Amino acid sequence: MRRKITTGLLFLIPVLVLVLMHTTGIQNKPVDGGNYEYYEWESLEGIASVPVTVMPAYTEFPGISELLAELETGIKTAKDEVLQILAKEENALGYYSNLILANRSEKEGKDASEYYRTALELYYTEEIHFKLAEHLLKNGKLSEAEKEYLLLLPNEKALDVLMAMKTAPEKICEAYASQKEWEALRKFLTMVFENNPAENDNITLMKYYAQALFEQGDYKSALPFYKKLYGLDNSDQSIAWLYARCMEAVGQTSAAVKLYSVVGEKGAYRLGLILQKQGKALEAADAFAGSNEAVSLWHAARIWDNAGMIEKALETYTRIASIASMYQDDAAYRAYILSKRLGNDDVDKFLDVLSFHPAWMDRIGEKPVMPELTELNYHVPEYLKQAEIYEAEGFLDAAAIEVAIGSKTTTLEEKLALGDWYLKRGQYYNAILWGIRSLSEQPTRRGYELAYPQLFEKYVIKEAEEYKLDPALIWAVIREESHFRYDAVSKAGAIGLMQIMPATGKDIASRMGLSITDNDLFKPEINIMLGAFYINSMMNMFNGDIDKALAAYNGGPGNVKKWLESGLMTSEEDFPTAISFSETQEYVTKVRNAYFIYKWLYK
Template sequence: MKDISEDSTYRRRKRREVLRRARRIRVLAFLLTLGLAIFLGVMLILRLSSPDSSGPLSEENSETATSEPEASFSQESEEPEEEHDSASTAQSDGPDISLTPGQQYLRGYSLFSVGQLERAAHYFQQSAEGDHPLKDYAQFYLARTYFGAQKYQEALSAFQALAKNYPDSYWYPDAQLGIADSYLELGDLAKAEESYGNFVKTYPQSPYLTRALLRLGDCLEGQQKWDEAAVQYQNLWLRYPLSPEARQVQERLDTLSQRGISPPQPSFEQLYERALIFAQADQSDNALSQLEEIYQEISQDPSRAGLSRKILLQMGILNHQLRRFDAAIDILGQLMQRWPDSLEAQEALLWRGRIYPKVGKREKGIEVLLSLASRYPGSPFAPRSLYEAAVLLEGDGKLEQAWQTYLTMLQNYATDPLAVDGLWKASWISYRSGDMEKALQLFEQLTSSFPRSSLVERALYWEARARENLGDQERALSIYSQLLNRGPLTYYGLRAAERVARITGGGDTGSGGPGEANEQEDSSGSRASDTVRSSGVEGRSKDNIPVFSEVGVRLQPGGQYFQEVSAPVFLTDNPPSPQAVSHLEKGRELVELGLRSMATNELELSQKLEPTNKNFLLELSDLYLQIEDYPRLIRIAEKSFREFLVRYETDSVFAWEMAYPLGYQPLVESYAGQYAIDPYLLLALIREESHFNPRAVSVAGARGLMQIMPSTGESIAANIGEHYSLESLQDPEKSIRMGSWYLKELLDKFDGNVVLALAGYNGGPGAAARWRDRFSGLEEDEFVESIPYRETRGYVKKVLRSYAVYQSIYGEK
């Protein structure tokens, strides 16, 4: 196994990291020395005299400020990346004019974060008067400092100054809210009402919208506008029922009701929409109980039949989500019986077809799905019902019937988005069944009929494999070359290079092959496909080189598919806007100060203003790299430099390094060495699991860089003697340690086979073991394509591809 530190690229990045750390250490040393000097000077002055406090805040206010009412601001306190001696700074009675304006802001922010508001205000005032990119930050936090110290008039003036002088500031919306909050605290309810109303209209997506709505109601109530306040509270309760403020408005509505003031009764449609909000938030029980109450009220009202149908359908779906399958079947049956020809009844029939297999009635489910298409051929659910019926048939090994059902769906609904998927599945059934002639015909039909489909590369590759099986090596090589020209570092491009090497005598490139994917098997998992001949996926030695590794080396400069070109030059008609440059410079300053979250806010704003200016985006990307914001770095590469991520060439190296960064490299290298794992495999896995986002949480609940499920993490922690907590899964060091240990366990379990280990990491080791036994005769590419879980199949392809790309970019040349 090669050590990353031997690579020239690694050494270059390591040097950059060392220089950054050295710069940070110098800044820290300067600040600590300066703080000590200030402390000693102040102590000397205090021995000679006892001056009164000066400044806009009293000592008493600064001590109690953190427990007083707080304004609604979107940026919570952030610990600077560098550590500053707040204790020594707290001894100073005034700002140190020897600091730069940026350093004054940072010193003020450090004091603000620990509640030393009076002293923080001195630094913010000094910084706000300086000439530097962060004047609006100093002004905003000066206003916040006043507000926290209950100096509401001063806070109002400071917020208004920010809104007037810095209309393009990131803090402008927060300043508008701060103005409203200040008016409210000052008791000027009319102006507060106006300000909150403007905020609600202007910033409907603000995370503080519901808080503003609640305070708007408070303003109305305080002015004895009881009816308006009641309507305001009810709208908040209806539209934002999951917010903390929704619980508070219920109390206010009850209080108003005692005074004989009630808003208009909400309509049943409004209550239905409110219940759907709970359903969309996975609060199925709550949503179901609300829908049942509504249905009881309207079920016998003919004028509300449309709403009754919608409610019954949602009740059936929610019972399905709660795994109350019998109840779901019964409720959906009621809908079909009362309104048999309605669109909702057709969808109910689709859901019944899906539910029957889950209660052990697969044949009944297939029958119901097929009946939908026959009874309602014009239904928008007919193509889906045929497709899902074919999936069930294929899973039961009824390949001929499944194949025919897919083609029927294609013939009758050729323009439906599912048509191309059905054609692919029919093609794959033909291939697996050994009917290579029919497979060729269908693969060719797919590529000609759906040239823009994402399945084209897949179909081309398997067309070439079918031709190999028929002995047409020349045509197979031609198709493989076509795939390599389309993109040698795509999954199928890499597979094509592997096949070319075998056909032309280049040799077998070899192969190797904790989150859980609880996905139902789809059509790829048919047991009848096990008859395909192969060299076997389970017999690979752990001493073999990993999948694609030789291919990766061949794709280096000077290789068969490498083209020498000049470095890129991006020409734009217009320079970046002044606003974008301003936000970029603020971001750069905040990066230097170690305030990463604030820096990210500014960089995102600048990116929104210049989404297509490649020179600007490259400069932006360098800053994202400095703060180790790998997810945004990857997104820029994949969205804005997509055309460079086709071949690994001289002018595209920058894009590949952006899209495949060496995230958390020291930790990866350490634990890869400890557990004898190729570090590039570990990097590839982390990239595809989380894009190097340590705070990532999946829909299923997997967490952290390596997306470990809580139950799996608890088991791993017990095995390695690590203290476990849910938060530990989002700690980079602990996540990489636990994930590396688990991956090593899987590699050992599957004799070093990387493909099976990856399948086990995503789909579970038990499922991977079943697939190994079930598809023991398949070649590796056929095995991957036959993984029954759609999610796991795609996951294995993505990680293998990333593994090869990391080897190609950073591996030995």
């Protein structure tokens, strides 16, 4: 019996050796990544057939250089089955592998759409999106192709294809409107109406055309369209409001007031603004109060506050303080102040709102509640290490793709590592964003350091010493003005780190005996020098009051003087909410918050 077993085992030895040889070759491959071949060994002297799965020998995976070479030349660098494995990876290798497989499938007349879609999910580019759309169109998948070309609008090439496909103009309008491409929408519909006059009576297209004009502020041109649309259906409150807004803009105020009055809450805010301009303040307040929007209620509360109707104002401020909006903290502050003046100490609900804002807490003499900071040990994630390798090898696009794909879903530790990554490369805006994102998960010291960095330190310290300013104040202004982007340009034309208007910059420079160009404002040293000079001037003008100086920096010193004469000003604590420019009001508190955090963080 023992001899028979031994003899049987001897027959199995060649089979086992063969299996071991092939197993060695595939150790490092994924379980589902190989192309396995199936062999059935013929029976030997009565031994039963043994099915054996023979694995392919070890295959070296191509690197980024090989993949890029194939994309450029079209010369194959790896087998399809190898690329199929790489294509499942969520990284730059996976991205490029999908593109290569798409190219190969195209050449072989096969469906390449899934490879293109996977590549786009990993890393979007318009170029690859067009390739997907063109591939679908070429292969007769018209519905899918149309969908992709609609997503590619407002690209004119996409529009040309859609026109050739005879896509319904309503679909094209919807695509433009969803992306808020109002000028492109206007031009498209102008062409449609010119080429097919019958479409002038298409109600849907008329609505889109009127909307395109309205959104660009061309109320005069939009007016006749909304007049016609309102005549067709005067029960549509959205159309009624748009019609009224156009009439208001062209001076048909009485008609606008009449229409705003019948569209209920939707028209309350605009009605209030008109009445306020007409000097009918209390009527305006009643109109404003007819809305549930925080901005409208804020206007009502301010009017009553200014008129000395404190209890009515307090009631409305309290209401606003319960609504999440840009006015919530301002309203909570004002409600707190008025409550105290009326002898009401039931202010906990206001403190709950204000406690999130160091600036407000400081203003009311309360100590801001700051988080306990943790020191978190974290490692550089593999995708950042790989991106560094790509950078060192000169593959900068691959490095950017690696980071973009890897950072789609991140842990707290990865957010901090990404902040470090961008900070190291001088991409300060992105570093700050990752710091802020990390703080939304957990307050760590490193997260705060990334979100509130002390950059351009040499220039900041120099100017702080020159004008006896707290450097933390300069950093706070830079952070809120530009997020440390030296090349930032606002819609109004303000330039650089501290957002200096060219005319203001040249005026300051001349007072300092200097001559500058607009481009000089992009230079950190010059921008910080001029910004610090201006902050110092405003601090001197308003006797060292930071709130007033910051309000003047943003809204102009002349406006600050007007706000100081407002009926809301009965004491210094009234100033922050006496500011009538909502942007300036927000700005002052944001900078004060940042200033406090800088002082707390780097104490």
